[in-house]
Amino acid sequence: MTPFDEITSDVPLVTPFQTMWNAAEETLLATQPQGFEVEDIGRRAWALLPEAERAQAFDELFYTYWEAVMADRETWTARDGGVS
Template sequence: MTTPDTFDEITSFIPPVCPWRAAWEESEQRLMDERPQGFQVEDIGRGAFERLHEVWRPAALDVMFYAYYETRQDHVKKLAYFEAAQPLRAEASEALAEVDLLLTRGAQVTPELVVTLVGLARTLLGGAR
């Protein structure tokens, strides 16, 4: 006989069904079938929201509000990161211009310049050592 604990253990790998996500995916698939030339993301959302039973709509609105908030927060963080990295990008651009000039003249690129470029690249890519 299966106990509730056993059932939970057996089904623990199955992700819970989210009505909003299921409605979104269904709406998106329908639009891809009906309009292969393209559509707006808002069309997916409207179709998904209309497909939801009215009982699920308040929770779907909560998900949308949360997603909007998180997206705004993420944008602020990414913009700050982008702006903070601007001096590094300018320095990397100057170093690349120097490499280009040296190579155009047939000169050797110095090991120091290569080390500078590698360090800047690692920092800009988020893997500085």
């Protein structure tokens, strides 16, 4: 591992979809202070995303969903006393 790799190993990777998500959320917070749904952020982020980045973003959405499903299962297993 190079010194650069060591220094940057703790820096989180920001994907194009995350960048567009953050931009969409900021816009909605500014333009719709009465509130909005998470789907509004996602749809706006997807629309802002360059076509070339969409395949990677689609995979990212699948993995993010899977991580949430697994975390939910782990939470329910822990609540049920370790019985899955």
